[in-house]
Amino acid sequence: xxxxxxxxxxxxxxxxxxxxxxxxxxxxxxxxxxxxxxxxxxxxxxxxxxxxxxxxxxxxxxxxxxxxxxxxxxxxxxxxxxxxxxxxxxxxxxxxxxxxxxxxxxxxxxxxxxxxxxxxxxxxxxxxxxxxxxxxxxxxxxxxxxxxxxxxxxxxxxxxxxxxxxxxxxxxxxxxxxxxxxxxxxxxxxxxxxxxxxxxxxxxxxxxxxxxxxxxxxxxxxxxxxxxxxxxxxxxxxxxxxxxxxxxxxxxxxxxxxxxxxxxxxxxxxxxxxxxxxxxxxxxxxxxxxxxxxxxxxxxxxxxxxxxxxxxxxxxxxxxxxxxxxxxxxxxxxxxxxxxxxxxxxxxxxxxxxxxxxxxxxxxxxxxxxxxxxxxxxxxxxxxxxxxxxxxxxxxxxxx
Amino acid sequence: xxxxxxxxxxxxxxxxxxxxxxxxxxxxxxxxxxxxxxxxxxxxxxxxxxxxxxxxxxxxxxxxxxxxxxxxxxxxxxxxxxxxxxxxxxxxxxxxxxxxxxxxxxxxxxxxxxxxxxxxxxxxxxxxxxxxxxxxxxxxxxxxxxxxxxxxxxxxxxxxxxxxxxxxxxxxxxxxxxxxxxxxxxxxxxxxxxxxxxxxxxxxxxxxxxxxxxxxxxxxxxxxxxxxxxxxxxxxxxxxxxxxxxxxxxxxxxxxxxxxxxxxxxxxxxxxxxxxxxxxxxxxxxxxxxxxxxxxxxxxxxxxxxxxxxxxxxxxxxxxxxxxxxxx
Numbered sequence: 001x002x003x004x005x006x007x008x009x010x011x012x013x014x015x016x017x018x019x020x021x022x023x024x025x026x027x028x029x030x031x032x033x034x035x036x037x038x039x040x041x042x043x044x045x046x047x048x049x050x051x052x053x054x055x056x057x058x059x060x061x062x063x064x065x066x067x068x069x070x071x072x073x074x075x076x077x078x079x080x081x082x083x084x085x086x087x088x089x090x091x092x093x094x095x096x097x098x099x100x101x102x103x104x105x106x107x108x109x110x111x112x113x114x115x116x117x118x119x120x121x122x123x124x125x126x127x128x129x130x131x132x133x134x135x136x137x138x139x140x141x142x143x144x145x146x147x148x149x150x151x152x153x154x155x156x157x158x159x160x161x162x163x164x165x166x167x168x169x170x171x172x173x174x175x176x177x178x179x180x181x182x183x184x185x186x187x188x189x190x191x192x193x194x195x196x197x198x199x200x201x202x203x204x205x206x207x208x209x210x211x212x213x214x215x216x217x218x219x220x221x222x223x224x225x226x227x228x229x230x231x232x233x234x235x236x237x238x239x240x241x242x243x244x245x246x247x248x249x250x251x252x253x254x255x256x257x258x259x260x261x262x263x264x265x266x267x268x269x270x271x272x273x274x275x276x277x278x279x280x281x282x283x284x285x286x287x288x289x290x291x292x293x294x295x296x297x298x299x300x301x302x303x304x305x306x307x308x309x310x311x312x313x314x315x316x317x318x319x320x321x322x323x324x325x326x327x328x329x330x331x332x333x334x335x336x337x338x339x340x341x342x343x344x345x346x347x348x349x350x351x352x353x354x355x356x357x358x359x360x361x362x363x364x365x366x367x368x369x370x371x372x373x374x375x376x377x378x379x380x381x382x383x384x385x386x387x388x389x390x391x392x393x394x395x396x397x398x399x400x
Numbered sequence: 401x402x403x404x405x406x407x408x409x410x411x412x413x414x415x416x417x418x419x420x421x422x423x424x425x426x427x428x429x430x431x432x433x434x435x436x437x438x439x440x441x442x443x444x445x446x447x448x449x450x451x452x453x454x455x456x457x458x459x460x461x462x463x464x465x466x467x468x469x470x471x472x473x474x475x476x477x478x479x480x481x482x483x484x485x486x487x488x489x490x491x492x493x494x495x496x497x498x499x500x501x502x503x504x505x506x507x508x509x510x511x512x513x514x515x516x517x518x519x520x521x522x523x524x525x526x527x528x529x530x531x532x533x534x535x536x537x538x539x540x541x542x543x544x545x546x547x548x549x550x551x552x553x554x555x556x557x558x559x560x561x562x563x564x565x566x567x568x569x570x571x572x573x574x575x576x577x578x579x580x581x582x583x584x585x586x587x588x589x590x591x592x593x594x595x596x597x598x599x600x601x602x603x604x605x606x607x608x609x610x611x612x613x614x615x616x617x618x619x620x621x622x623x624x625x626x627x628x629x630x631x632x633x634x635x636x637x638x639x640x641x642x643x644x645x646x647x648x649x650x651x652x653x654x655x656x657x658x659x660x661x662x663x664x665x666x667x668x669x670x671x672x673x674x675x676x677x678x679x680x681x682x683x684x685x686x687x688x689x690x691x692x693x694x695x696x697x698x699x700x701x702x703x704x705x706x707x708x709x710x711x712x713x714x715x716x717x718x719x720x721x722x723x724x725x726x727x728x
Contacts, residue, residue: 074530131714138461142668143713146706149661153702285657289537296534351552354545361538362520369524369531 022304022373023217030210034203049202054314055209056271061294061310062216062303063263068292069301069375070229071256072236073133074141077148078291081261083283084124085117085268087155087162090278092116093172100161110174114269121265122258129257133250148288152280167279171272173198174208198273205274212270213307216263221303223259232256290317297364298371305373312372321356325349408715419691428571433694434687439578439647441686442585446640447663448670448678448685449592450633456609456673457629458525463536464516466660467543468634472509472641473558473651474547479504480559490563497561506638513634514627522623540657547653555652558645581643588639589679592632596675601628609673658702662689665709671719680720 037047060082067075091097091106092113098105108116132143155162162168176196196204223229231252234242243249272278290313298309325346332342423430447469454462483497520535566575596602604625607615616622644659645651662685670681685705692704712719 068530074533132710135713135717138455138459139713139717141461142664143710145661146665146709146713149706150703150710153699157699157703293534293537296530300530348549351549352545354541354548356545358538358540358542358545361541362535365527365531365535365538366520366523369527 018373019302019304022308026304026307034206038203045202048206050319052202052205052209052274053271053318054311055206055213056267056274057291057294057314058213058307058310059209059216059267059270060264060291061298061306062213062220063260063267064291065295065300065303065306066220066223066232066263067256067260068295069306070224070236071232071253073253073256074138075144075257075260075288076141076285076292077144077146077151077288078260078264079283079285079287080144080148080151081121081125081264082268082271082287083151083155083278083280085121085265086272086278086283087168087268088117088120088265089113089269089272090168090171091161093273094168094170096161096163096168099163107172109177110172110269110273111177114266117269118262118265121268122262125258125261126254129254133253133257145285148285152283155280155283162280165280167277167281168272169277171276171278173276174273209270209274212266216266217303217307220263224303228252228255293361296371299374300371301375302371302373305371305375308372316360317357321353324353324356405715408711411711411715418695422691422695429694431572433690435572435574435578437687437690438683439581439686440690441666441683442582443640443644443647443682444659444663444666444686445679445682446585446588446636446643447660448666448682449589449675450637451660451664452667452670452672452675452678453605453629453633455667456675457605457626458521458532459529460521460532460536461664462633463533463660464520464539464543465633465637466656466658466663467540467547468509468513468516468656469637469641469644469660469663470651470653470656471512471543471547472505472634472638473645473655474551474556474653475508476501476505476642476645477556477558477651480561485559485561487560488564490561494561502639502642505642506635509634509638509641510631513630513637517627517630522626544653544656551653553653555650558649558651560646560649562646577647581647584639584643588636592636592675595632601625605629662705665705668709669712669719671721674719674721677719677721684720 033051034048038045041047060078064075064078067073067078089110092108093110094107095105128143128147132140135143156164159165175198196207198204198208231242231247234245234247235249235252239249271282291310294310294313295306296309297313298307299305328349329342329346332345337345419430447466450465450468451462454460454465479501480497483493483500485491485494485497516539520539521532524532524535562580563576566573568574596605604615604620605628607618607620608622608625612622615625641651644655663682666681666685667678668681669685670677670679672678685708688708689701689705692698692701696704
């Protein structure tokens with residue numbers, strides 16, 4: 001019996017599964033992207049370092065998806081936990097503490113701090129969540145909104161410790177952990193592990209963020225299938241019924257909050273190391289909103305959709321819209337308009353950025369409120385709800 | 401009395417005690433700050449009413465409302481541009497301009513807000529809760545974008561056309577502006593209270609806020625009632641924006657974001673969905689912001705205001721005058 005390759009690995013079945021297909025495409029794209037891009041740009045790595053920042057947002061979106069998509073808790077201050085994670089690493093991985101009342105710089109290894117930042121962010125998630133998770137629905141959203149406004153302001157105000165508006169710069173770059181270094185590592189041709197240089201090479205950060213995202217996806221999708229994940233969904237659908245089924249709603253919601261926050265702590269520490277600079281300005285409300293829109297745009301509750309949503313929105317917000325004036329100038333001059341007119345048009349487009357972003361948000365919600373790749377379960381629910389509504393409408397007309 | 405209640409009262413008592421100490425030791429400063437806080441609070445109250453009415457009727461945090469407030473000041477500068485107004489001294493033209501600019505801007509803002517509701521919120525009335533919230537944020541960016549496109553990122557000067565008359569009583573400075581702000585706001589809030597409690601449309605609004613389906617069964621046109629709510633909310637915010645412009649004489653396109661959040665805090669503080677609560681909450685938040693600016697330092701005001709927001713929700717989720725809203 002000779003089986004074809006397709007049959008042997010059950011590939012047809014797997015490809016038919018949408019998520020697997022999306023994940024495979026994402027993995028292949030993640031591996032091919034730096035190779036193709038660097039080759040195409042003749043060794044330039046600007047796009048790759050752009051991709052490392054997009055990766056931070058992917059990580060954030062995966063974390064927020066746990067809170068908003070799985071447990072149905074609306075968090076409008078997610079950037080606060082991101083800020084806490086970033087500052088945790090920035091304080092203990094730079095010279096900042098030397099100019100603080102402590103008068104002594106502390107340098108802790110990045111690989112330790114990334115986990116510390118994760119736990120610190122999770123702890124703040126729990127501290128905020130503990131008194132507030134009894135609240136329902138929008139009240140929680142408002143509390144998180146307030147928290148998200150307070151945290152950056154605190155980083156401004158405690159300028160003795162955080163440098164305030166001057167930001168913290170010169171943050172330590174990670175080095176390969178000691179257990180990876182050895183006779184097999186180095187920059188030589190025959191070495192198994194290349195000695196990634198985080199100081200000069202964005203590819204090193206790219207590899208790091210891809211690994212972090214992969215870990216996050218594995219963790220979160222296992223959580224989703226676990227008892228805890230089912231409890232989250234039960235709470236999302238009907239909290240009273242979930243409590244009646246014996247789910248401890250407070251601790252379950254607290255776990256969602258803490259776990260969601262921990263991912264942003266992770267992302268924050270990575271971000272601080274990648275940019276080597278953290279400022280309170282980088283964690284304002286707009287960041288929370290952008291991540292929330294990524295989650296909703298991708299399809300709440302569906303991890304692969306959320307990753308896609310984050311990448312698409314990152315591209316639109318940080319590459320496409322800022323690049324629009326330049327592209328329009330080029331287009332105008334290629335059509336044959338004088339450079340004056342082209343300049344005016346470009347200027348107008350710069351001013352249109354906000355309008356374009358706002359219109360995209362409105363149009364996206366009106367046209368596809370369920371997101372690009374909605375979770376299968378949610379899709380069914382929405383369909384079910386609309387069928388019920390249609391039936392009700394039919395009944396109404398019959399009665400009339 | 402439960403534990404959260406005690407916590408709430410202890411916090412309130414501490415704040416009042418600390419302020420009383422200030423009031424006794426430095427009465428003039430304290431009164432001056434109080435006047436400033438009240439004028440600020442009157443504007444917040446006007447904006448907070450729009451938040452609370454919209455939240456009461458469709459349970460939406462209307463993020464675009466703060467930008468409606470700012471846009472009205474922008475439109476106000478344009479309308480005032482048609483008059484030969486005289487800045488610095490009060491002339492008859494200024495008076496005519498004032499009398500014209502208020503109704504015009506208020507009606508235009510009402511129309512714009514009804515349009516926003518029609519385009520961005522009505523189609524999503526039965527969608528998941530997050531969808532209208534995102535469109536509200538989208539509309540907020542859109543309005544900010546319009547103002548940015550229109551006048552650019554710099555602050556915009558709002559004509560200073562009110563009488564410059566001022567007096568000092570017992571060392572406390574009273575300007576005509578302060579009185580104008582408080583009186584205008586008080587008149588508008590009273591008109592709103594009469595409208596909500598005495599007219600048929602006001603009754604329809606209260607009914608729709610209580611139970612939309614039942615209201616519909618009683619023959620209330622839900623779409624019209626919700627549109628009217630948005631209209632009135634924007635009318636008040638429009639007046640608020642003009643008053644802000646007349647008082648501070650500068651506006652910038654992102655003003656609505658921060659002051660919108662503070663007004664929203666005021667609405668929550670008073671008990672969201674509760675109209676007298678929003679007015680009271682606005683005044684209190686204005687006062688608290690004023691005291692915090694003076695006694696704690698302006699860089700802490702934001703922390704104080706949002707700290708109050710969190711504190712109120714933790715200790716007293718229904719706000720000061722809030723009603724218990726059943727979970728739907």
